[in-house]
Amino acid sequence: MSLLAQFAAAVADGTVEVVDLTAPLSETTPILRLPEPFGNTVPFSLREISRYDERGPAWYWNDISTGEHTGTHFDAPVHWITGRDGQDVSQVLPSRLVAPAVVLDATEQVAANPDFLLEVEDVQQWTKANGPLPDGGWLLYRTGWDARAGDQADFLNADETGPHTPGISPECAKWLAEQTPLLGLGVETVGTDAGAAHGFDPPFPCHSFFLGAGKYGLTQLRNLDRLPVRGAVLIAAPLPIVGGSGSPARVLALVEH
Numbered sequence: 001m002s003l004l005a006q007f008a009a010a011v012a013d014g015t016v017e018v019v020d021l022t023a024p025l026s027e028t029t030p031i032l033r034l035p036e037p038f039g040n041t042v043p044f045s046l047r048e049i050s051r052y053d054e055r056g057p058a059w060y061w062n063d064i065s066t067g068e069h070t071g072t073h074f075d076a077p078v079h080w081i082t083g084r085d086g087q088d089v090s091q092v093l094p095s096r097l098v099a100p101a102v103v104l105d106a107t108e109q110v111a112a113n114p115d116f117l118l119e120v121e122d123v124q125q126w127t128k129a130n131g132p133l134p135d136g137g138w139l140l141y142r143t144g145w146d147a148r149a150g151d152q153a154d155f156l157n158a159d160e161t162g163p164h165t166p167g168i169s170p171e172c173a174k175w176l177a178e179q180t181p182l183l184g185l186g187v188e189t190v191g192t193d194a195g196a197a198h199g200f201d202p203p204f205p206c207h208s209f210f211l212g213a214g215k216y217g218l219t220q221l222r223n224l225d226r227l228p229v230r231g232a233v234l235i236a237a238p239l240p241i242v243g244g245s246g247s248p249a250r251v252l253a254l255v256e257h
Contacts, residue, residue, distance in 0.1 A: 014257065019232075021186075021221045021251040022072040023149055029071045030155040030220075032190050041067030068246040074238035075192065075207070075217030079245035082212030089247050090240040092216070099183050100137035101234040101253065102130070103227050107144035110166045114157055116143075117169040117194060123176065130229050135181040138218070138234050141168070145188040146222035155190060167194020170205040177209035184216035186234075186251075188224065192217040218251060227253055 001009070010016040023029065029044050044066040050056025068089075069075070077086030104126050109116045118141065123133075133139060143166045148154040157164045166189065168176070173193075176182060185192050185206060192206040202208045210217055218236055233254040238247035 010256075011254075017255045017257060019223055019226050019253040019255055021223050021234075021253055022249070023146070023220050023222050025066075025071045025248060028150075028152075030149060030152045030190060031067070031070055033156065033158075041070060044070050066248060068241065068244055068248070069191075069219075071248050072218070072220045072222075072251055073246050074236055074249040075211060075219070075246045076238075076244065077211045077214050077216070079217075080204075080207045080211040082208050083214065086211070086214050088242065089238050089244040090242045092238070096136075096183060096216075097236050097238075099234055100134040100230075101140050101186070101227070101232045102134055102137065102230040103140045103142050103224055103232075105142045105229075106166065107142060110143040110145070114164045114166060115194065115196060116166045118167070118172050119169050120172045120175050123172065133180050133182055134230070136183050137181075138184050138186050139176065139182050140186040140221065140224055140227070140234075141188070142224040143188055146220075146224070149188075149220065149222065157195065162198065163195030165189045165195035167192075167197055168206055170200045170202065173205040173209045177206075177213045177215060182215065184218060185210055186218035186221050188221050189219065191219050218249070221251060223253075227255060231256065 025044055027043055027045055031041055031043055034040055042065055046062040046064055049061045049063060051060040074089060076089040076092060077083030078088045106116060106118060193204045197204045235252040236249055238249040241247050
């Protein structure tokens with residue numbers, strides 16, 4: 001039996017489980033809100049074209065309206081000024097959309113402090129216990145924040161001082177992007193950066209360093225608690241939007257049992 005036939009059989013019999021890491025995309029999907037004078041994306045919406053009626057008797061379909069960075073989505077390098085000469089989302093090689101993944105769990109720290117920031121020392125302790133970061137793979141940062149995804153206000157967790165969501169320190173973001181073999185960073189929050197990252201140096205360091213290094217981001221993931229610490233394979237499938245800075249994506253993980 002060929003390798004691909006073995007894989008298909010393993011998926012069919014459950015030896016390899018396909019775990020959906022994608023949040024449902026609807027009008028209630030939380031979206032990032034930036035303060036004035038910055039521009040903001042529109043919420044996701046459907047506009048019905050026809051539904052088995054005089055507009056189209058045998059078919060149902062819709063127009064969609066959404067931003068590139070709505071819901072579970074993929075950040076391409078060109079999304080950030082540091083990656084402005086890099087790839088748009090249509091230029092990402094298909095072979096880079098299938099890669100190994102590891103899960104770093106900081107749910108306890110985030111439960112105690114929603115502004116928790118991952119530091120280089122935290123990742124180094126993780127690698128001592130779990131092995132090296134995957135060459136050409138994803139670091140999936142589990143914080144438990146997906147439990148808030150059903151409510152925009154709870155998900156953004158903002159007050160008069162701004163959003164309070166977990167993330168990664170500037171020093172750690174730079175180190176991960178420039179000193180490790182990672183392909184990209186995946187998170188459960190609305191973006192790859194912490195809620196307070198507008199005040200960091202540089203601002204939004206995960207965007208700045210990862211995309212500037214030609215690497216990628218995935219956001220608003222869920223079900224990371226169903227993945228092993230290491231051993232999963234991630235499939236990230238954005239739309240190949242020509243000139244696009246990113247795209248809503250279906251993100252799947254393959255887990256061997």
